[in-house]
Amino acid sequence: MDVPDLPSPTQLAIPGFIALILVELVVARFVSGIRYEATDTLASLTMGVGNVVEGLLLGFVGYGVLMLLHPFGLFDFGWGIGTFALCFVLDDLRYYVYHRTAHVSRFFWAAHVTHHSSQHYNLSTALRQTWTSTLSATFLFRIPLVLLGFHPVMLGFVAALNALYQFWIHTEAIGKLPGPIEAIFNTPSHHRVHHARNARYLDANYAGTLIIWDRLFGTFIPEDETEPCRYGLVKNLATFNPVRIALHEWVGIASDVTRRGLSLWQRLAYVFGPPGYSHDGSRKTSRMLKEEWAAQSER
Ligand SMILES: [Zn+2]
Ligand SMILES: [Zn+2]
Secondary structure (H helix, E strand, C coil): CCCCCCCCHHHHCHHHHHHHHHHHHHHHHHCCCCCCCHHHHHHHHHHHHHHHHHHHHHHHHHHHHHHHHHHHCCCCCCCCHHHHHHHHHHHHHHHHHHHHHHHHCHHHHHHHHHHHCCCCCCHHHHCCCCCCCCCCCHHHHHHHHHHHCCCHHHHHHHHHHHHHHHHCCCCCCCCCCCHHHHHHECCHHHHHHHHECCHHHCCCCCCCCECHHHHHHCCCCCCCCCCCCCECCCCCCCCCCHHHHHHHHHHHHHHHHCCCCCCHHHHHHHHHCCCCCCCCCCCCCHHHHHHHHHHHHHC
């Protein structure tokens, strides 16, 4: 069957993104706790535009690899609505695996760190996206689904729907939602925890649309109203320069890996080990920070 001409959900949604950011800006005037900073928002919007440009310029690389593998797919699922639904759920699991990897391996973190670099948490933060997804080869995570038989075009479509879903959860304007929704779906409350830099909240809630993956795989942490989320990176960037936001971690990898006197293992650990790895113990990984917090809170 011919590949259908699918629309681009995220591009169609751009006017909606802008309208909702404007609504949140108005709400922020009347509700304390919702924070916008003009330079931060401008940086986030620039990162969003750059992400689209990167997709247009380099998206063919990942798509090309997946199309080469597509003939080896096990099943022919067709293009029915049931296939789209199954594809969405399995791709959401793919997103969980990718996203968790992006937080525990510096090579993938170098691209994903962009999304966490704002110290604010508002709808514009959702648009703060990477410029280097091709460089960090995130398309590799889609290979299992292509080998199962899903078409790369369908995978791109459902991933865009997933990205669209994740837009509205980047807000402090919505508290906790009714229990069944919080139980199944990723929500503003769950994703606030994911963006928090408080030690107790680190490395949690990797979900895209369905929070069930975090609950299943033991990475779920609920938001505790007695400990408000503080946002951004463990070590915050002191810049709104989009190029530095996009590339700083890659520069860090390059400077660490070319240090004198390291073993091959140490060099590999600087590239693929956890963010915060250091051969001399001069930095801390999020696991170390979390263990320190746990030891302190037991006292
Ligand atoms: Zn993340
Ligand atoms: Zn986010």
